Amino acid sequence: MTENKPDEPRFPPSDMMSKTYERDAVDEEAGYTGSEPVYAAPVEFTPGQQAGEAETRIGVWGGPSSGKTTFLGALRLAALDPSGPYGRWQVVPSDDVSEKFLVETARELAIDKVFPGATQVVRSYAWRFRGDLSGTAFGRRRLWRKRPSNRLEFELSVLDVPGGAYQDLRSDGLAVRSIDHLARAQGLVYLFDPVREAKDRDSFAFLNGALTRITRLCMQENRLDGPYLPHHLAVCLTKFDDPEIFHRARRGGWTDLGPNGVPVVSDPAGFFDWLADDLHGSTMRLVGQTLRAHFHPSRLHFFTSSAIGFGTLPGGSVDLRRFGNVNFVDGEERIVGPLSPYNVMEPLVALLLGMRNGGRP
Secondary structure: OOOOOOOOOOOOOHHHOOOOOOOOOOOOOOOOOOOOOOOOOOOOOOOOOOOOOOOOEEEEEEOOOOOHHHHHHHHHHHHOOOOOOOOEEEEEEOOHHHHHHHHHHHHHHHHHOOOOOOOOOOEEEEEEEEEEOOOOOOOOOOOOOOOOOOEEEEEEEEEEOOHHHHOOOOOOHHHHHHHHHHHHOOEEEEEEOHHHHHHHOOHHHHOHHHHHHHHHHHHHOOOOEOOEEOOEEEEEEOOOOOHHHHHHHHHOOOOEEOOOOOEEOOOHHHHHHHHHHHOOOOOHHHHHHHHHHHEOHHHEEEEEOEOOOOOEOOOOOEOOOOOOOEEEEOOEEEEOOOOOOEOOOHHHHHHHHHHHHOOOO
């Protein structure tokens, strides 16, 4: 393949498109006070309280260093952008703990220019998202209805645990509670860290066991849809601003510039598959195959994302010669420019619209 020149981003050649479907502290182990006793294999699941029929819950999970805490902290900042393609949103914390997290992480990211610390203790968070899609490409026109049909609402429910809780065959109370939490949601956001995968090549070990147990629990409750889980899933390939990943995307011809001068990937599922091959010897291809084996194609969405966004020029466009938004200061990562979350709200909206429409948004 001919390597693209740095100033020539473009879409991938048509023959490279997918033919199927469409940062970095190490997480430490954390105990959960008040958890269930340690379970011996085989793990037995106890059905928990089901969400109400009118309640839409979305869960978030990812392996070690996947950037889950930073992603969650950037959500409200992303929702504040009135020019976003997903309309206007308000994020309301459900309790004091969730409110404190939202305020503190926003300050760390936007003002202190530092990344939140890695998850070391177990916390439960919940935020109510209320949105209006009027005037966007996702909005509906129903003039005969007095009440707008474009107002949507969901709860983002997060059991924030170290990514190691999802390691294969871990069977303590924390692991069981985490899996049960994900199984109860209607939609899931899975954060995949390609930077860690390029180095450690172990992402499959934090996905395979988790999905196997979620599937087992759903089967016990007769919730499987044929061979598939009933959930809608958004797969976020995180840290897209990282030079190692973004350079690969440009070299492969997967990027173009959007109308605001921000890089876009027109086929993120295809790029995921291509990157899996480009990271030769990694477990990324197994990750993709596992996801597609567990979720119906119409309920599976891929995104490239970055919680902090790219380094920008005055006016907001990305300087492709200096697109990184992170520097090392005294050995620690610091955010350089303005925070501009990239594809952070979009996965949640895609899940919500997919659930509303029964398939793809």
